[in-house]
Amino acid sequence: MVLSEFAGVSMPDWIDALLRIIFIVALMTIMAFALIYLERKILARFQARVGPTRTGPIGTLQSIADALKLIAKEDVRPITADRWAFELAPYMAFVPVFLVFVPMPFTETWFIRDLNLGLLFVFGVLGLNIVGVVMAAWGSDNKYALLGGVRAAAQAISYEIPMLLIIVAVVMVAAGRLAVDGDASAAGSINAIVGDQTTTPYILLQPLGFFIFIIGMLAELHRPPFDMPIAESEVVGGYFVEYSGMRWGMFFLAEYTALFLLVVLASSLFLGGWNWPFGADVGLGLQIVLTFVKTSVLIVLVIGSRALFPRLRIDQLMSFSWKVLLPFSIIQVIANGIILAYGGPDWVVGLVSFGLLVALSGLVYYIMRRKQGEGTRTVQTTPATPRVITAPEVTPVEAGGD
Amino acid sequence: MPPLEHILVVNAVLFAIGAMGVLTRRNAVLILLSVELMLNAVSLNMVAFAVYGHVDFGNITGIVFAFFIIVIAAAEVALALGIVVRTFRNRATANVDEVNLLKW
Amino acid sequence: MEEGVTATQVVFWILAVVMLISAIGVVTAGNIVYAALFFIASLAGVAGIYLILTVEFIALVQLLIYGSAVVILILFALMLTRARERPQALFGRSRPLGIAAALGLLAALIGGIVATTWTTPESSTAFEPVGLQAIGDAIFTLWIVPFIIVGVLLSIALDGAIMLASPDEDDN
Numbered sequence: 001m002v003l004s005e006f007a008g009v010s011m012p013d014w015i016d017a018l019l020r021i022i023f024i025v026a027l028m029t030i031m032a033f034a035l036i037y038l039e040r041k042i043l044a045r046f047q048a049r050v051g052p053t054r055t056g057p058i059g060t061l062q063s064i065a066d067a068l069k070l071i072a073k074e075d076v077r078p079i080t081a082d083r084w085a086f087e088l089a090p091y092m093a094f095v096p097v098f099l100v101f102v103p104m105p106f107t108e109t110w111f112i113r114d115l116n117l118g119l120l121f122v123f124g125v126l127g128l129n130i131v132g133v134v135m136a137a138w139g140s141d142n143k144y145a146l147l148g149g150v151r152a153a154a155q156a157i158s159y160e161i162p163m164l165l166i167i168v169a170v171v172m173v174a175a176g177r178l179a180v181d182g183d184a185s186a187a188g189s190i191n192a193i194v195g196d197q198t199t200t201p202y203i204l205l206q207p208l209g210f211f212i213f214i215i216g217m218l219a220e221l222h223r224p225p226f227d228m229p230i231a232e233s234e235v236v237g238g239y240f241v242e243y244s245g246m247r248w249g250m251f252f253l254a255e256y257t258a259l260f261l262l263v264v265l266a267s268s269l270f271l272g273g274w275n276w277p278f279g280a281d282v283g284l285g286l287q288i289v290l291t292f293v294k295t296s297v298l299i300v301l302v303i304g305s306r307a308l309f310p311r312l313r314i315d316q317l318m319s320f321s322w323k324v325l326l327p328f329s330i331i332q333v334i335a336n337g338i339i340l341a342y343g344g345p346d347w348v349v350g351l352v353s354f355g356l357l358v359a360l361s362g363l364v365y366y367i368m369r370r371k372q373g374e375g376t377r378t379v380q381t382t383p384a385t386p387r388v389i390t391a392p393e394v395t396p397v398e399a400g401g402d
Numbered sequence: 403m404p405p406l407e408h409i410l411v412v413n414a415v416l417f418a419i420g421a422m423g424v425l426t427r428r429n430a431v432l433i434l435l436s437v438e439l440m441l442n443a444v445s446l447n448m449v450a451f452a453v454y455g456h457v458d459f460g461n462i463t464g465i466v467f468a469f470f471i472i473v474i475a476a477a478e479v480a481l482a483l484g485i486v487v488r489t490f491r492n493r494a495t496a497n498v499d500e501v502n503l504l505k506w
Numbered sequence: 507m508e509e510g511v512t513a514t515q516v517v518f519w520i521l522a523v524v525m526l527i528s529a530i531g532v533v534t535a536g537n538i539v540y541a542a543l544f545f546i547a548s549l550a551g552v553a554g555i556y557l558i559l560t561v562e563f564i565a566l567v568q569l570l571i572y573g574s575a576v577v578i579l580i581l582f583a584l585m586l587t588r589a590r591e592r593p594q595a596l597f598g599r600s601r602p603l604g605i606a607a608a609l610g611l612l613a614a615l616i617g618g619i620v621a622t623t624w625t626t627p628e629s630s631t632a633f634e635p636v637g638l639q640a641i642g643d644a645i646f647t648l649w650i651v652p653f654i655i656v657g658v659l660l661s662i663a664l665d666g667a668i669m670l671a672s673p674d675e676d677d678n
Contacts, residue, residue, distance in 0.1 A: 082539075084540075085539070085543065116562075116638065117566055117638065120563070120566045120567075120570065123570060124566040124567075124569040124570040124573070124574075125569065127570060127574030127575075128573050128574060130574055130578060131573070131574070131577055131578075134578065135543065138539055138581070138585070146585070150582070150585060153578045153582065154582075156574070156578070157574065157575055157578055157579075160574070160575075185637060185638060185639040188638060404514065404515045404518045404519075404558075407619060407624060408519075408522075409518075409555070409559075410619045411616055411619055412522040412525075412526065412555075414612060414615035414616055415526055415612060415616075416525065416529055417611075417615065418608050418609070418611050418612035418615065419526065419529040419530055419532075419533055419608070420533070421607070421608045421611050422533050422604060422605055422607075422609075423532060423533030424604075425600065425603070425604025425605075425607055426598060426600070426601045426604035426605060427533065427597060427598070428597060428598040429538060431538070431580060431583050431584055432533075432538065432541055434580070435541060435542065435545050435580065436532065438576070439529050439532060439533075439545070439548065442548070442549070442552045442572075445564075446552060446555060449556060449561055449564060450559060452561075453559045462640055462641060462643075463644070463648075465561055465563075465641055465644075466641065466644050466645055466648075466649050469563075469567060469641070469645070470649075470652060472564070472567055472571050472572065473571070473656055473660065474656065475571075476572075476575060476660075477659055477660050477663035477664075478663070479576050479579055479580070480667040481663050481667055483579050483580065483582070483583040484666065484667040484668075484669075484670030484671045485670055486583055487583060487586050487670070488671065490586065498598075499598055
């Protein structure tokens with residue numbers, strides 16, 4: 001669709017497919033470069049520095065310099081590492097993330113394929129990259145890598161569940177709205193969901209959904225405050241600690257690509273993507289500007305969270321997912337089901353979701369207040385009783401003799 | 403699409419491989435993996451019959467069955483791995499032939 | 507199906523071969539983690555065959571549930587049971603018997619398949635891809651009772667797994 005329209009000529013299917021793949025890889029590489037540069041600049045501003053300035057005008061070529069360094073670097077494999085797992089892990093982490101690009105709508109007509117099961121596809125395929133992470137962790141034969149990989153896996157499957165439930169809630173709302181126009185079965189397609197947000201972005205209908213999606217996104221991407229799997233002060237960099245050169249670069253690229261794609265997904269699902277507030281009638285140029293403005297706002301939010309929030313502990317992370325986010329997302333799905341089944345208007349959906357968000361915030365605030373100072377609590381133990389060391393009884397040897 | 407017989411033969415081979423794993427392995431986790439292979443073969447069969455229209459209730463039934471099989475397999479994995487981890491903690495082994503306290 | 511080999515069939519056989527070789531890898535690999543990784547490849551092959559059978563929904567559910575959740579659980583179990591530190595025999599004593607039984611099963615199954623005459627479906631109607639909405643309708647109307655039972659089963663399994671895996675009160 002996108003490329004043959006651009007060229008204005010018809011081409012065989014396999015050339016079309018090849019061009020799309022090249023397009024994905026090129027765009028994603030450029031996006032990753034831009035994101036790395038942006039992250040360094042934004043973080044520097046948070047810390048009252050200026051960030052990279054030397055390479056190119058205001059440091060814009062810094063990422064390319066980094067990439068050149070990575071390519072030139074020696075590719076080391078530890079001698080005790082498991083050969084196959086170690087070598088294949090970067091690809092297993094990298095390929096699924098790039099596949100997620102396929103159903104992402106940038107404008108009304110710019111996407112690789114508009115899949116009818118687009119949302120399921122995104123999460124089904126994105127989940128596979130954790131296999132690469134675990135392969136890297138196990139294959140490196142390194143205790144810290146293994147710890148990081150296990151943390152990453154636990155985190156990924158814990159936060160996938162509330163995220164998926166929230167997606168279900170969003171799809172319920174979308175199906176209810178699309179059914180008015182006739183075709184509710186299109187609600188699994190991301191582009192159809194964006195197409196429905198001409199007047200109302202779904203953040204107004206599902207504010208709790210947006211909140212949980214952003215939290216889950218941070219956790220899936222191992223961004224602070226959920227960066228225990230790659231925390232340098234705890235597991236010295238996590239599952240890719242033994243990697244160097246281009247293999248390390250592939251993990252890096254996968255992470256930034258996933259960041260970009262999930263941010264595009266968030267802006268499509270909740271902020272109206274290319275559609276809100278100008279509608280589908282404006283030109284493609286304005287649509288792509290809209291998408292990128294919304295994406296950029298979210299990216300600054302995500303990068304800024306790295307400077308703003310301290311890291312959680314791993315047990316806090318797991319409890320937050322299973323004890324707070326999961327119940328609230330289940331309640332959201334049930335509430336949506338009840339409201340939509342009785343034909344409640346949109347503002348009721350939005351109000352209930354907002355009420356749930358307030359309840360969640362209140363609960364978290366209450367827990368934090370109650371646990372305040374718990375980390376510095378002195379551990380009460382019974383004082384150790386001094387151990388009395390008695391010399392072993394020495395049976396006196398009778399001196400003398402016969 | 404390939405003829406139905408071809409799909410069935412492939413599934414039968416997959417099922418037999420899974421059965422071989424169950425019968426020959428002694429590590430509980432690997433036995434579980436082999437059981438999963440057998441379940442996969444079965445659900446593939448269900449879908450094949452459904453798509454080729456060999457089910458009395460219509461095409462959907464087999465697909466719904468495959469869906470149920472996948473869901474139940476997930477539950478089964480969670481429980482079985484809980485048991486394996488518990489066994490390992492108590493007896494320091496994950497081999498099924500060493501867990502023989504009730505055998506005489 | 508007399509019009510010769512189509513591209514779909516070629517893809518099917520490639521996927522089938524990948525799936526079966528990985529399955530053999532699962533049951534014969536000498537390294538326990540390799541077995542789990544072969545298992546992933548085998549699952550991917552199964553998902554591909556689902557795609558060929560035009561049931562995208564099941565293929566994606568397969569990827570979502572098996573590909574990430576089940577595989578991660580299994581890798582967890584392998585690490586918790588210290589797969590790497592203790593090299594040991596992975597096969598029981600009954601190995602030859604097991605292989606023989608599996609071969610016998612295979613022969614019986616294939617014999618049964620070959621002996622049956624399968625009616626060829628009317629290709630125009632039978633191959634129509636099944637829509638997501640149709641699956642949803644079937645699950646939530648015709649099969650609603652099994653669906654509820656599966657839901658109850660899942661919650662029981664969740665509770666049971668937590669009970670089994672949580673440490674004892676007096677562990678430390």
